[in-house]
């Protein structure tokens with residue numbers, strides 16, 4: 001019995017760390033920033049809107065980590081895709097721009113995936129290299145210049161628009177989370193991703209095509225990053241090589257704090273959403289508190305460290 | 318002793334199987350037929366090549382040379398899924414379970430049941446079928462939704478065996494299936510293996526326990542350092558002969 005309760009607390013605590021942390025940080029800001037408008041509907045909505053690209057990238061990363069791989073290149077994919085989309089859109093049409101943006105994300109994901117799955121290179125090293133490579137490509141694409149996006153249909157759908165009084169970025173967030181959660185939890189594909197990340201040999205002898213699975217999660221991550229790039233371009237009405245540059249740590253932290261294991265075999269999309277919102281709230285609150293950029297980085301780093309440590313703490317080891 | 322299947326095409330035929338890993342020859346010139354309803358034991362010291370043979374039959378490894386036939390048809394198993402489709406099931410020495418998933422997902426690993434227009438996983442159905450199966454085989458686990466990592470070594474082994482016996486249609490390969498089991502659990506597994514014989518399946522079992530081998534098998538095949546030393550009918554041999562074949566002494 002004693003063991004049973006011990007087990008229960010261990011599972012519950014680790015599973016809910018993100019929600020407890022979310023609540024604590026929320027309460028803290030609500031009290032400290034009472035007079036700075038933290039609790040205003042406008043500010044809270046803003047947090048969700050600013051978090052949308054983070055959430056989308058986090059969904060892709062949950063699949064990659066659960067499969068036992070990692071993607072470090074998604075930040076660079078964001079920049080490349082946004083720039084490609086912006087340039088193509090300005091020279092041709094909105095539809096072509098969107099397709100080109102998403103297509104370049106898929107293509108980079110395919111490149112990562114082929115190297116990882118078929119050349120059997122470790123995803124950490126492959127995506128570390130492609131992170132640098134495509135950050136360079138993003139700089140080369142437009143010679144460091146930013147590209148304005150003036151197509152109002154595009155900026156409406158991917159940025160500042162709204163439908164029935166609800167901002168479009170909320171539709172994107174809810175839609176992506178719902179779809180991601182469904183695929184991850186309710187389909188064979190999701191089950192096979194988890195099996196692969198847990199025990200690749202067992203997955204393989206059970207007839208799961210593990211190489212194809214590895215390829216597919218990295219492509220999915222590339223696609224999510226590209227979509228995040230479009231959302232940035234829509235909200236900021238332009239693309240720039242710096243887009244996504246600072247998101248690597250935020251997204252990884254969001255996913256880990258949310259309850260996805262870095263070692264594979266276990267993940268959660270809803271947790272990743274909560275983790276992303278936690279990160280967004282943290283950014284927002286620290287800015288409202290008037291901290292300088294360097295102070296923000298230090299405080300955020302510490303809080304992430306604590307949250308990650310708590311969510312990974314395993315009484316078994 | 319067991320008349321079933323005699324005179325028919327063997328379920329499994331191995332002819333001159335050879336397996337090399339780089340410079341090491343793990344198995345050389347191995348030949349064996351197994352008929353339906355027959356239990357053959359594969360014995361030999363550590364590193365003799367027993368697990369390697371199992372992995373060749375199940376398609377994990379492609380043999381360097383030799384012919385493999387299932388029900389008379391020559392096979393080239395490009396990977397493990399081909400053997401599965403032909404009705405060959407394996408209990409691997411490392412069990413091949415997914416630790417962080419529940420028992421029922423392991424039972425249906427790679428063959429998950431789905432339902433509805435969106436092909437959702439049918440967890441309810443998988444859970445109830447699994448519960449029924451573990452009850453039938455008397456595998457004592459808290460529940461079919463328990464996570465594998467929370468189970469004991471014996472319970473895990475029970476799950477791996479239940480999975481293989483559930484899906485096997487022709488041939489079942491067991492790599493030291495009772496290695497982690499206590500006396501009572503071992504007896505249960507041996508009873509399960511007897512029932513496989515009654516289901517007219519062919520069984521190839523690896524075991525280091527000669528008592529068990531003599532209790533279960535119709536024939537005994539001995540390997541030593543990758544070489545096939547010989548095959549004996551269990552009724553016409555004794556432990557001394559088998560031990561001297563395994564060790565090469567005496």
Ligand SMILES: Nc1ncnc2c1ncn2[C@@H]1O[C@H](COP(=O)(O)OP(=O)(O)OP(=O)(O)O)[C@@H](O)[C@H]1O
Pocket residue numbers: 338341342343361362363364365366367368369370410
């Ligand atoms: N993937 C591999 N690569 C290289 N050598 C291997 C590989 N698998 C097995 N071997 C070698 O082949 C030989 C036979 O190994 P195998 O695992 O088949 O032995 P075994 O009879 O199952 O032993 P045990 O009773 O200890 O399980 C050993 O010398 C082993 O080192």
Ligand SMILES: [Mg+2]
Pocket residue numbers: 367368369410492
């Ligand atoms: Mg072995």
